[in-house]
Amino acid sequence: MPVPPTSGRLQWTDVPTPLRALLEDALGAPVTDAVTPKGGFGHQLAAALHLADGRRAFVKAARDDDPLTAANLHEAAVLGSLPPGAPAPDLLGIHHAADWTAVVIAHLDGPHPDLSPVSADAEQTWALLDKLTSSPAPAPYAAAVSITPSTTVALHGWDELLSDPPADLDPAARDRLPQLAELEATWPALAHGDRIVHGDLRADNMVRDRHLGVTFVDWAHATTGPACIDAASLAPQLILAGHTPTGIAGLLRDHPATASSADTTTAFLAALTGHWHRNARKPAPPGAPGLRAYQHRAAAAGLALLDHRLS
Numbered sequence: 335m336p337v338p339p340t341s342g343r344l345q346w347t348d349v350p351t352p353l354r355a356l357l358e359d360a361l362g363a364p365v366t367d368a369v370t371p372k373g374g375f376g377h378q379l380a381a382a383l384h385l386a387d388g389r390r391a392f393v394k395a396a397r398d399d400d401p402l403t404a405a406n407l408h409e410a411a412v413l414g415s416l417p418p419g420a421p422a423p424d425l426l427g428i429h430h431a432a433d434w435t436a437v438v439i440a441h442l443d444g445p446h447p448d449l450s451p452v453s454a455d456a457e458q459t460w461a462l463l464d465k466l467t468s469s470p471a472p473a474p475y476a477a478a479v480s481i482t483p484s485t486t487v488a489l490h491g492w493d494e495l496l497s498d499p500p501a502d503l504d505p506a507a508r509d510r511l512p513q514l515a516e517l518e519a520t521w522p523a524l525a526h527g528d529r530i531v532h533g534d535l536r537a538d539n540m541v542r543d544r545h546l547g548v549t550f551v552d553w554a555h556a557t558t559g560p561a562c563i564d565a566a567s568l569a570p571q572l573i574l575a576g577h578t579p580t581g582i583a584g585l586l587r588d589h590p591a592t593a594s595s596a597d598t599t600t601a602f603l604a605a606l607t608g609h610w611h612r613n614a615r616k617p618a619p620p621g622a623p624g625l626r627a628y629q630h631r632a633a634a635a636g637l638a639l640l641d642h643r644l645s
């Protein structure tokens with residue numbers, strides 16, 4: 335799958351000297367290089383630090399008045415409370431200096447997974463989701479995410495498109511606009527549940543570590559909710575990666591996380607796809623040049639899946 339380009343990220347040298355010194359002290363070795371991976375849309379520092387003794391650590395950092403610091407701290411609380419065996423890297427530390435905050439995470443070694451049909455990574459990801467959602471979230475995790483309201487609940491878009499349909503709206507969406515708006519309106523009441531939800535599952539938020547296999551990163555949107563959210567979010571990503579909508583619609587019908595909650599899954603997919611269709615038409619936010627083009631592609635993939643579920 336083509337990962338959207340990154341640009342505008344803060345670099346290691348943008349981090350104030352006191353925080354860099356604090357991090358080197360905590361890590362126990364000088365930083366000799368800081369490599370910013372491709373992928374993702376954020377503007378904060380997100381880099382693999384190479385240490386003089388050969389070790390690596392992953393760090394995310396931003397100014398304290400940047401909303402991404404709150405997101406990074408949420409991610410740190412999540413990483414510190416996931417159950418053992420969850421497909422996530424370990425939290426190594428949180429450091430504050432000079433009105434900046436850095437979250438240090440164990441470094442994963444490998445590329446983004448290949449979610450295309452030629453790779454086994456997609457199958458492994460489905461299996462991870464089955465395991466992650468098969469039992470309720472442990473209490474420490476539920477407590478960690480309860481402080482931050484979930485953005486997933488608030489997904490919508492068809493309501494606005496219905497009231498003022500854009501001229502370039504896909505005819506398949508135009509034909510179903512009232513139905514799609516009605517479906518997404520059912521989502522907020524269905525959005526609650528007790529399962530672990532990563533909340534932003536895409537190839538660029540996963541790393542295929544050479545020891546651990548596919549591992550989920552970027553837990554900044556993690557919450558609790560119905561089991562179907564991550565599987566239903568992954569489904570359009572797999573279509574973007576080359577799988578057929580028919581094949582993925584079949585997988586969604588049968589997967590343990592979605593099979594028993596068809597209405598919730600459809601309502602979520604409608605809300606997510608409406609969000610993409612609406613947001614893809616907005617001006618690009620600063621520092622995220624690939625975002626709108628990605629949302630256009632994702633919107634089309636989501637609509638193809640909805641077409642299957644509603645036909």
Ligand SMILES: Nc1ncnc2c1ncn2[C@@H]1O[C@H](COP(=O)(O)OP(=O)(O)O)[C@@H](O)[C@H]1O
Pocket residue numbers: 371372373374375376377378380381382392394423439440441442443446538539540541551552553554
């Ligand atoms: N623990 C890690 N080890 C190695 N690489 C990572 C790790 N976490 C994230 N990455 C890589 O860094 C990129 C950006 O990190 P991410 O947590 O997704 O930040 P953002 O919120 O800015 O998208 C990811 O797309 C992934 O390639």
Ligand SMILES: [Mg+2]
Pocket residue numbers: 373374375538539552
């Ligand atoms: Mg990311």
